[in-house]
Amino acid sequence: MATSPSPPRAKVAQAKLLYDAGAPLTEITKLLGMTDGQFRSFRERNDWPKRASACKRKADAETPPPQTKPADPARLIARLEDAVEREFARAETALDKHAPKTIEASARTLATLVKTLAELKRMRREADETRKDATAPDDDASDAPPRELAELRAELARRLERLRGGGPPG
Incomplete structure (x- = not known):
């Protein structure tokens, strides 16, 4: 054969x-x-x-997963990047077949995965900045730009007071 x-x-x-x-x-x-x-x-x-x-996967899905500690963000990011690669492969296959429904489903899945990946990376970046700010001296923390409009106004008012000489020197 x-x-x-x-x-x-x-x-x-x-x-x-x-x-x-x-x-x-x-x-x-x-x-x-x-x-x-x-x-x-x-x-x-x-x-x-x-x-x-398929029967075993369905049975496994019905049993609740064991309680575990939160996953490491770096591992989650790597897993999401792998999922994006797999979905790209699936989308390419759908494009080769000219299957519009499959292409649309892949596009939606890719959009969701990419948004999730971006959000996870943003959250990790903010957590790293928060950790860094917690270990930094207080002077550096006061010079960081505020994120909210109300914080911006309050920080601007404090700096104007210092410039006029009404507050502690900065």
Whole structure:
């Protein structure tokens, strides 16, 4: 029995991302141009792990996850970046197929992932700044620009008072 020629590396990489993301096997086999049996052999030859069955995933989803400590922001960011890459692969596949519904769903998912990633990075940056401000002397903290309009007005009033000589020298 002759083996079929292996698909291009780019398609294999895209298929691996889709496989890891849980895309339907029919979509992956169609992308690679293989039958189910050929894909099973290909998966085993390339040491791709077996995925859990749909029944097991559903049963796992019904059991509540164990209580754990909050995840490290750096790990969350890395996981979200991986999810964005997987979704890009899924969107590229949809573009190749000219499937408008799938393209729209991928676009919405990508938009949500990117917003979440940006928000998580912003929160981490603010937490780092807060930690840095907590360890910095008080003089540096008073020179930081205020974020709210009310804070801006209060800070401006304090600085004007100092300039007029009515307040402590700054």
